[in-house]
Amino acid sequence: MTEVDESSSEERSRCKWCRRVLPSQKMGRPREFCSQACRQWHWVGKQRAAELQLSESELIITKDELDRLHDELYVLACAVNDAERDLAAAGAKPSVRELHSIVEWLLEAARPLRDRELQPPAR
Ligand SMILES: [Zn+2]
Incomplete structure (x- = not known):
């Protein structure tokens, strides 16, 4: 790691x-x-x-904004758990296809956080 x-x-x-x-x-x-x-x-x-x-x-920060952030963090945390489980299950020499699907799953969960922009609440 x-x-x-x-x-x-x-x-x-x-x-x-x-x-x-x-x-x-x-x-x-x-x-x-x-x-x-x-x-x-x-x-x-x-x-x-x-x-x-x-x-x-x-x-x-608005409650709504914080909720969305927590939701996205939760999705990412679940994807990390899935990836760890899938990597362990794939054994010592995972195939390119297995690795690709694991990475794709992680990316899908991480993209919303990459694109997130926190904004101060409107007046
Ligand atoms: Zn900036």
Whole structure:
């Protein structure tokens, strides 16, 4: 099993809103956001936080948004369990076809999380 070791590579900057790793940049002011949408959501979030007197580390998320996130995490967790079970069942030398179907199953569960964008609640 491999894990992403973020400490070994140079300190990579991340989007201040969605936390995606930003492309490395040699010139100019360092980017803070991966997209204009993230810049905007961050701004809206800060405005809402100020209105509600929240600290920098607090954020309000709608119950609906949190439910959807938890649902997607649950689907991914189930897919990981399935993949582990299928890999164990496939034995020492799983076929390309078996591996392909396991990866496809995992990807299907992971895609919604890859594409998820959390947004501060509307006023
Ligand atoms: Zn972003």
